[in-house]
Amino acid sequence: MERRPRVLVSACLLGAACRYDGKSQALEGLQKLLERCEPIPLCPEQLGGLPTPRTPSERRGVRVVSRDGADVTAAFTRGAEEALLLAKLLDVKIALLKARSPSCGSREIYDGSFTGRTIPGQGVTAEALAASGIAIYDENALEDFLEALKGI
Numbered sequence: 001m002e003r004r005p006r007v008l009v010s011a012c013l014l015g016a017a018c019r020y021d022g023k024s025q026a027l028e029g030l031q032k033l034l035e036r037c038e039p040i041p042l043c044p045e046q047l048g049g050l051p052t053p054r055t056p057s058e059r060r061g062v063r064v065v066s067r068d069g070a071d072v073t074a075a076f077t078r079g080a081e082e083a084l085l086l087a088k089l090l091d092v093k094i095a096l097l098k099a100r101s102p103s104c105g106s107r108e109i110y111d112g113s114f115t116g117r118t119i120p121g122q123g124v125t126a127e128a129l130a131a132s133g134i135a136i137y138d139e140n141a142l143e144d145f146l147e148a149l150k151g152i
Contacts, residue, residue, distance in 0.1 A: 004038045005152040008087055008095035008129070010104050011041040013139055018043040022053035025098060027139050033096070036149050040090060044103040044125040048079025059102045060112035064124060067114050073124075076103055080125040087134055093152050096145050097126055099138035106136040 012019045015026040033039060046052060055066040057076070064076040080103070086092070097104035105123040110116070122130065130136050137145035 004036065005094065005149060006090045006092050007033075007037040007039055007149070008083065008092050008097070008134070009033070009039040009041055010096065010098040010101070011043045011046075012098055013096065014039060014041050016041060016043065018046055018052050019098075020045070020052070020054050020056045025139075027096075027142075029142055032142075032146060036146065037094075039096075040086065040092065042083055042086060044079030044083045044123075045076065046079070047082040048075035048077070050075050050079075056114070057102050058110040058112045058114060059121065059123065064102050065112065076124040079103060080128040083125045084128050084132060087129060087132070092134060094135045094137070094145070094148060095126075095129055096137050096139070096142075097123070099140050104138070106130075106138045107141075 012025045013027040015024045017024045057064050057066045057072050064073045101123050103123040103125040106126045108118040109121045111119045126136050
């Protein structure tokens, strides 16, 4: 039997209550995902040592700052390093991550002003995974993600 491709998936998209607000963001169409791959759930922010719930954070250049002004860059970096380690250990080639997250955003992220504005960019984990050659998708590109799975 052929092994299904292992895919890193933001745990909140799988229904885990790990978002900053202690909620999940369960992904509609999850059944298609589970049929075609072996999902590896992760929350880089928790892997980096942040609690749930936690104060919202946004990227400001290379730094990540919480709404209350705390610099949480080290925790986000640690989470990205752990996610990359898991990806390498499990031979992951593709990831489905939460859009606009300061960890997982793949195409755009919040601009650091805590006003809801977005800018082109990637979260800390998405950036690290992409730099290592892992294809990154978010829930807004689910069809593209499913198509990419066919080539793995």
